[in-house]
Amino acid sequence: MKIVLAGGNGQVGTLLARHFSRIGNEVIVLSRSASSRSPWRVVQWDGRTLGPWSRELEGADAVINLAGKTINCRYTTKNRSEIIASRVESTEAVGSAIQATQVTPKVWINASAAGIYRHSTSAAFTETTTWLGGEGEAVPETWRFAAEVVKTWENTFDAIEVPGVRKIALRTTLAISPDKGGVFDVLLGLVRYGLGGTQGPGTQFISWMHDKDYVRAVEFMIGDESISGPVNMGSPVPLPNAEFMRILRKAAGVKIGLSAPEFALKIGAPILGTEAWLVLKSINVLPGVLERAGFDFQYPEWDVAARNMVRRWKQMNG
Structure with a gap:
């Protein structure tokens, strides 16, 4: 297959490029920097305007757009503008490039985020819910902003017409x-230094996905023509923060972890250049589309996944 990864130099992009390259596919990564020592080809783009890079989409089996400024930053006016613009402009650029192809890609997969859902420590959300975050939600303004960004992102993606191209x-x-x-x-790192205790109230859910399941799920969706629209990329077993961290400490062989109360997270966030909602918001989602399509999770449970991660981390770090 020919796989084009726009904005593919981040963590998720590298996971996907590594996976598809390793199993023998042609991988082209579109990056703001053309320099790379990777085994896949890297082509420069600006994430906003059409250019020679757009020819790479011709006849692709899949175009995967992951571009967007990190949300792990302070939500200043400048950063807010860049967070939105980087997502909207890159999505529009990819859409225009697909519209210009003679042989259209079979599927266009665009990044989104589970932050589109409301804060919930009880109900778990699948893709069919209409109970999204943002307007009218009684949460801090930064939480509403994050949800509205994702809705704007998806609305931009949905509005671009690419006949004959499946969209996810x-x-x-x-x-x-x-x-x-x-x-x-x-x-x-927090766990190893004794700081891996409960973060905030501990009741907020963490939805997560093992990297092996993530790349396998993307490959699965490319091959399953019945899948389109939003897809939750998460394990079928999300966990409250306190339980998630307890299991991680056990997997790492660390018995004690200093907890961080909510007020400490709010004080520390500006010092670390981030926002506290990334830890405090309960992201409680289930992979409804993947499960209905019959995707087989290899790592549905966090205890097994955490042990696997610790073992691999140790191998990578000596």
């Missing part, structure tokens, strides 16, 4: 891999 929006939760700088690397 990846509502990604935490994509867990042992790679340096990823979410798991950060969490395990």
